[in-house]
Amino acid sequence: MTLPERTLRPPADVLINEALVRDLLRAQFPQLAGLALEFADNGWDNVSYRLGSDLAVRLPRRESAHALLLNEVRWLPFLAPRLPLPIPAARHRGKPGEGYPYHWAVVPWLPGNSAATVSAEVRDGYCASLAAFFGALHVPAPADAPRNPVRGVPLKNRDDAVRGRIQGMQEPERSRLLSIWDRGLAAVEHTGPRLWLHGDPHPHNVLASGGALSAVIDFGDMTAGDPASDLAVAWLHFTSRGRAEFMERLAGDALYSPGIWVRARAWAVNYAVLMSGLPPDDALHTVGVHGIEQLLAED
Structure with missing residues (x-):
């Protein structure tokens, strides 16, 4: 099989690292700031960090992904009770701050x-x-x-x-x-x-x-x-x-x-x-x- 030319993931337009995530947590959700924080994934649209044992922080890595995260934050809590499997409905809704320009979310860390x-x-x-x-x-x-x-x-x-x-x-x-x-x-x-x-x-x-x-x-x-x-x-x-x-x-x-x-x-x-x-x-x-x-x- 001959495959098409490689497609690269779109570049990020903001730097996201552990220090930034810590700063956002301290500023907006200080009750969570002391939990262990571990990088989890750098996806097409979002960067994820595991927070403690049962939470994750989800942050858009580019402007076009921002509106997508806002959709998740709005609608997943509405859909979650209707579905037979867990989904990442937001537990906490973060706002721009600490030099980071987008909304973000703290969601459940789902197993598997x-x-x-x-x-x-x-x-x-x-x-x-x-x-x-x-x-x-x-x-x-x-x-x-x-x-x-x-x-x-x-x-x-x-x-x-x-x-x-x-x-x-x-x-x-x-x-x-x-x-x-x-x-x-x-x-x-x-x-x-x-x-x-x-x-x-x-x-x-x-x-x-x-x-x-x-x-x-x-x-x-x-x-x-x-x-x-x-x-x-x-x-x-x-x-x-x-x-x-x-x-x-x-x-x-x-x-x-x-x-x-x-x-x-x-x-x-x-x-x-x-x-x-x-x-x-x-x-x-x-x-x-x-x-x-x-x-x-x-x-």
């Missing part, structure tokens, strides 16, 4: 490890749990739910960007993936209400322990719209066996409009091609390669 670090065969073991999570999440959202230009929208809105990424690949993968994408474009568009979506529920945003799901994290892309963009991750998480059970568990949901799995497969092309272009040492690179293999194996 990134599911991107285990094999797809292991991930098959939680397909029913992930289906149940989506079944609980994908319900009609209020009119003021966040809007996201790259998640939950009609596939035609993403056509230029996705087609451009696929064109960067070589044959025969390029033609086969374009065919899957075109079938999604031709499918019936989502009808009915805008449903709540996680927005980016790939394996690195799911925590697992002992082969079971323990939490779903990173709701920065949360939005409402066509659930096909969430369900696409069936090709990223699972093998054909797990994916079949995942689909069966969600079969018959009246809120899932006709053509949803054709659209979902096209969305999977979008995610898989993007992730496969990340550097090989990125956890999502392997997830993207797996997704492309799964998509082509079905075609």
Whole structure:
């Protein structure tokens, strides 16, 4: 398989280190400032530090991520009681200060490890749990739910960007993936209400322990719209066996409009091609390669 050119994570526009996090805690939540602090992750949008044994500090690393964190802070406490798995609903809401320009949050430290670090065969073991999570999440959202230009929208809105990424690949993968994408474009568009979506529920945003799901994290892309963009991750998480059970568990949901799995497969092309272009040492690179293999194996 020939992969597209590597895609680098966007650069940070603010320096975040342990000293800054300590200063923010002392200034705004002094009752937490004495807890142990340990760097946890430098993600696409946020930097995370573990705080004590059961909390984490989550700070946007670039301006465009700031609004995403504000969505999480507002909406996750509303969604959390309705979901069958823990999510990082904010315990404390931080404000700009100490030279740091963005809002930030103290959230629960959720147990488990990134599911991107285990094999797809292991991930098959939680397909029913992930289906149940989506079944609980994908319900009609209020009119003021966040809007996201790259998640939950009609596939035609993403056509230029996705087609451009696929064109960067070589044959025969390029033609086969374009065919899957075109079938999604031709499918019936989502009808009915805008449903709540996680927005980016790939394996690195799911925590697992002992082969079971323990939490779903990173709701920065949360939005409402066509659930096909969430369900696409069936090709990223699972093998054909797990994916079949995942689909069966969600079969018959009246809120899932006709053509949803054709659209979902096209969305999977979008995610898989993007992730496969990340550097090989990125956890999502392997997830993207797996997704492309799964998509082509079905075609």
